[in-house]
Amino acid sequence: MKVLTRGLIAAVFCMPLMAPDASAQNSNIYTQCPTETVLHPDTDADPTTREAGIKCDHLAAGDGMVTMADDAGKQLYIFSFARLPLPGTGGAPTEASGGYPGYVMAEGMLAANAPAPTIAVDEDDELFLSLTNVGMAMRPDLFDPHTVHWHGFPNASAVFDGVPDASISINMGATLTYYYNAKDAGTYMYHCHVEAAEHMQMGMLGNLYVRPRQNHCETITDDPAIPGSVCPAGHTAGYTYAYNDGDGTTRYDIDYPIQVGSFDPDFHDASFGVQPLPFAGMRDRYFLMNGRGYPDTADGTILSTVDPLGKTQFSQPVDSLITAAPGQKILLRISNLSVTSFYTVGTNGLSMEVVGLDARLLRDDAGNNMYYMTNSLTIGGGQSADVILTAPATPGTYFFYTKNLDKLANDAENFGGMMTEIRIN
Numbered sequence: 001m002k003v004l005t006r007g008l009i010a011a012v013f014c015m016p017l018m019a020p021d022a023s024a025q026n027s028n029i030y031t032q033c034p035t036e037t038v039l040h041p042d043t044d045a046d047p048t049t050r051e052a053g054i055k056c057d058h059l060a061a062g063d064g065m066v067t068m069a070d071d072a073g074k075q076l077y078i079f080s081f082a083r084l085p086l087p088g089t090g091g092a093p094t095e096a097s098g099g100y101p102g103y104v105m106a107e108g109m110l111a112a113n114a115p116a117p118t119i120a121v122d123e124d125d126e127l128f129l130s131l132t133n134v135g136m137a138m139r140p141d142l143f144d145p146h147t148v149h150w151h152g153f154p155n156a157s158a159v160f161d162g163v164p165d166a167s168i169s170i171n172m173g174a175t176l177t178y179y180y181n182a183k184d185a186g187t188y189m190y191h192c193h194v195e196a197a198e199h200m201q202m203g204m205l206g207n208l209y210v211r212p213r214q215n216h217c218e219t220i221t222d223d224p225a226i227p228g229s230v231c232p233a234g235h236t237a238g239y240t241y242a243y244n245d246g247d248g249t250t251r252y253d254i255d256y257p258i259q260v261g262s263f264d265p266d267f268h269d270a271s272f273g274v275q276p277l278p279f280a281g282m283r284d285r286y287f288l289m290n291g292r293g294y295p296d297t298a299d300g301t302i303l304s305t306v307d308p309l310g311k312t313q314f315s316q317p318v319d320s321l322i323t324a325a326p327g328q329k330i331l332l333r334i335s336n337l338s339v340t341s342f343y344t345v346g347t348n349g350l351s352m353e354v355v356g357l358d359a360r361l362l363r364d365d366a367g368n369n370m371y372y373m374t375n376s377l378t379i380g381g382g383q384s385a386d387v388i389l390t391a392p393a394t395p396g397t398y399f400f401y402t403k404n405l406d407k408l409a410n411d412a413e414n415f416g417g418m419m420t421e422i423r424i425n
């Protein structure tokens with residue numbers, strides 16, 4: 001948190017240095033989404049058609065409100081991201097019309113989600129991710145920049161890493177298009193890295209994963225030097241894998257990102273009330289999967305919250321309800337972005353096979369398979385795991401939950417918190 005007086009001092013010092021277009025960040029709102037690149041050149045002689053493999057996204061960083069799962073539906077103030085439609089899509093004006101910046105401000109302010117919108121791309125994709133800082137509407141005293149940090153991901157350039165000490169941060173009213181060349185399949189996560197303890201406790205956290213090249217191995221010329229280009233035995237078009245395993249052992253039928261985490265309502269209330277923030281006193285009391293406590297985790301709908309200006313916003317779009325048919329293989333992409341705690345998660349009556357940790361296939365240096373079966377897994381902030389469950393033959397409802405039993409709570413209410421349902425039907 002920076003206070004206004006520091007901002008004014010900074011502004012006075014900086015003003016003589018600023019000239020129009022002199023900054024890497026023009027104070028405007030836009031997206032960048034090329035139709036062809038060096039890595040994905042034009043294949044159809046139509047320069048207006050976007051080549052497959054070029055993906056574009058637009059996120060607004062700002063604030064908003066979410067609803068917790070206790071009976072009173074505690075409203076928590078958060079900072080986070082919201083996904084915006086690209087110009088000319090999803091009801092958004094075209095950039096040429098001149099209406100896009102105003103649309104982004106109107107739709108992006110107070111629209112923050114918990115978790116932040118899921119980012120999922122395929123290996124070899126190029127992603128152009130435009131991030132606009134729309135400001136924190138309920139905190140006009142703050143002028144915090146924001147970033148996107150892909151935790152654990154090998155970046156094309158440090159400039160796009162989002163660590164403010166080593167890369168660009170995005171000021172209010174500005175946009176930066178991050179460029180990612182998606183190499184190395186796996187389950188990652190992303191968060192804002194500016195004043196990380198604060199912005200992460202406040203909710204700037206999201207699911208992120210890269211699907212492996214092996215999913216479409218049948219379309220690639222076999223080259224043993226290119227992981228995932230040679231199809232594993234028994235491969236059929238449409239099969240999906242967690243990694244370029246070469247042997248089909250990470251094949252799954254359905255996948256679910258599950259980000260565990262927790263919020264300290266006192267910290268969020270202090271932020272909303274423009275009060276000093278209790279950093280060392282952070283004690284999380286809402287325990288979450290994908291931004292919700294049980295039973296909301298198993299509610300397969302988008303949760304909405306009315307923002308302080310009276311507009312209903314999609315506040316928690318990602319549920320954690322796991323459904324599968326008997327015998328199906330379920331991949332859970334589990335990550336933890338809690339600022340405060342390690343969490344142990346697991347199942348009851350179902351075994352999980354851990355095939356990946358921290359976005360790496362679980363193999364030793366000689367390539368030996370190091371997968372293991374378990375029904376509990378402990379991960380700290382910034383860690384991830386890929387686990388495969390095989391749905392039992394008998395239909396029924398199972399639980400996926402934290403084994404830290406005091407965390408099965410929504411603040412003062414028991415039988416909630418970090419838990420969801422696995423429904424086999």
Ligand SMILES: [Cu+2]
Pocket residue numbers: 079144145146147192193194199204
């Ligand atoms: Cu931030």
